[in-house]
Amino acid sequence: MGYSAWFQCINEGCSATYALDEIIYTCQTCGELLEVVHDVDELKKKSANDWKDLFDKRYRDNTWPYGSAIWGKREWVCPMIKDKNIVSLYEGNTNLFWAERFGNEIGIPDLWIKQCGNSHTGSFKDLGMTVLVSMVKQMISDGKEINAVACASTGDTSAALAAYCATAGIPAIVFLPKDKVSTAQLVQPMANGALVLALDTDFDGCMKVVREICYENNIYLANSMNSLRIEGQKTISIEIVQQMNWKVPDWIIIPGGNLGNVSALGNGFLLMEQLGVIKKRPKIVLAQAEKANPLYLSYLKEFEDFHPITAGKTLANAIQIGNPVSVKKAINTLKEFDGLVEQASEEELANASARADRTGMFNCPHTGVALAVLLKLVERHTISKGESVVVISTAHGLKFTDFKIKYHQQKIEGINAHYANMPIDLSPDIDKIKETIFKRLG
Ligand SMILES: *Cc1c(COP(=O)(O)O)cnc(C)c1O
Numbered sequence: 001m002g003y004s005a006w007f008q009c010i011n012e013g014c015s016a017t018y019a020l021d022e023i024i025y026t027c028q029t030c031g032e033l034l035e036v037v038h039d040v041d042e043l044k045k046k047s048a049n050d051w052k053d054l055f056d057k058r059y060r061d062n063t064w065p066y067g068s069a070i071w072g073k074r075e076w077v078c079p080m081i082k083d084k085n086i087v088s089l090y091e092g093n094t095n096l097f098w099a100e101r102f103g104n105e106i107g108i109p110d111l112w113i114k115q116c117g118n119s120h121t122g123s124f125k126d127l128g129m130t131v132l133v134s135m136v137k138q139m140i141s142d143g144k145e146i147n148a149v150a151c152a153s154t155g156d157t158s159a160a161l162a163a164y165c166a167t168a169g170i171p172a173i174v175f176l177p178k179d180k181v182s183t184a185q186l187v188q189p190m191a192n193g194a195l196v197l198a199l200d201t202d203f204d205g206c207m208k209v210v211r212e213i214c215y216e217n218n219i220y221l222a223n224s225m226n227s228l229r230i231e232g233q234k235t236i237s238i239e240i241v242q243q244m245n246w247k248v249p250d251w252i253i254i255p256g257g258n259l260g261n262v263s264a265l266g267n268g269f270l271l272m273e274q275l276g277v278i279k280k281r282p283k284i285v286l287a288q289a290e291k292a293n294p295l296y297l298s299y300l301k302e303f304e305d306f307h308p309i310t311a312g313k314t315l316a317n318a319i320q321i322g323n324p325v326s327v328k329k330a331i332n333t334l335k336e337f338d339g340l341v342e343q344a345s346e347e348e349l350a351n352a353s354a355r356a357d358r359t360g361m362f363n364c365p366h367t368g369v370a371l372a373v374l375l376k377l378v379e380r381h382t383i384s385k386g387e388s389v390v391v392i393s394t395a396h397g398l399k400f401t402d403f404k405i406k407y408h409q410q411k412i413e414g415i416n417a418h419y420a421n422m423p424i425d426l427s428p429d430i431d432k433i434k435e436t437i438f439k440r441l442g
Pocket residue numbers: 123124125156157224255256257258259260261262318319364366394395
């Protein structure tokens with residue numbers, strides 16, 4: 001394969017480049033973030049139709065490693081990884097759920113939910129982690145000294161890192177804000193044998209610590225400021241378009257915290273556009289929790305400046321971030337995609353999530369943020385009836401049963417749970433049971 005890719009500084013005045021197997025996370029010249037750039041001219045030697053055919057042929061193929069939706073698109077993701085170094089749990093290929101009932105209820109019949117949480121560790125973090133851990137395996141096999149891989153996490157990144165490292169036999173260290181992740185999120189890295197460090201701080205505090213630890217000790221940093229992860233995550237947009245028979249939806253709504261995923265989404269579309277696979281761009285909406293809304297505040301001032309905040313406690317714990325690492329990339333993406341930012345309160349996210357559950361979904365609170373934002377934009381006629389909308393569901397609802405059960409028990413403080421639905425305790429008395437059933441059926 002003549003395909004190649006490299007790290008490049010996102011500062012246009014600098015544009016320094018580095019090899020993808022260099023241990024580097026920010027530009028050595030100017031300190032800015034790096035992004036992965038591909039040799040697009042080389043990719044252009046294959047026609048758009050040939051790429052589509054190739055990706056369709058590999059889709060859910062049983063030939064290693066193409067069953068993974070990431071490695072089925074490897075030339076666009078990370079072309080230099082050798083087969084023997086790929087660490088994959090067959091991530092991607094997730095359901096694009098036609099939300100027919102919910103869509104009709106709210107007047108958007110062409111509504112789709114991209115179920116990224118239907119994955120090995122239950123969140124979209126698997127999509128990027130397969131790329132990062134594969135690169136680490138390759139670097140180790142090439143003789144680089146890496147003793148462990150580490151990340152700070154609001155829960156899902158650590159679960160993905162622990163699973164992929166355990167699969168590859170590479171030590172993992174995860175830094176979690178103590179008592180701020182769900183039980184399911186906490187138990188995953190424990191089960192996979194990671195060193196789990198619960199710090200008495202928030203995510204932003206963990207992030208600061210892990211950066212310092214990694215800079216010195218031959219420990220590789222797995223946070224999304226490491227743009228190898230973004231390369232895997234960008235397949236979300238390619239996969240959505242593929243699942244829509246290579247058509248582009250009008251709108252995409254995505255919840256954001258550290259803001260890597262929204263830039264990944266944008267990068268996928270930009271690459272498809274460059275290669276002639278698509279002709280139009282969707283509008284991208286970034287959805288934030290009101291309690292952790294620094295980008296929303298910046299958006300209100302047309303992104304003139306950005307100020308980190310201290311994030312408040314939110315049910316959407318994976319996006320409880322006040323100082324997002326990838327903010328510059330996210331703002332670039334939103335500008336390129338005629339984007340907007342909207343926020344949702346705790347009550348709005350909880351009720352939107354529960355209301356959509358009534359139509360067959362099982363939403364995590366972050367997806368609830370995106371759904372609540374969808375409801376607002378429909379009400380405001382920003383999104384209209386004839387338009388197609390894809391909501392990115394970032395995690396599986398089963399990782400957040402604490403949130404869901406408390407909602408139905410009406411035990412979330414300050415929230416009026418409109419869709420609470422509790423089990424009814426009954427004796428096995430046929431008449432009482434009949435009475436209860438017919439009362440519900442009306
Ligand atoms: C990580 C995560 C997000 C936020 O993604 P960013 O790239 O940090 O913006 C949203 N939802 C869930 C469930 C996550 O795990």
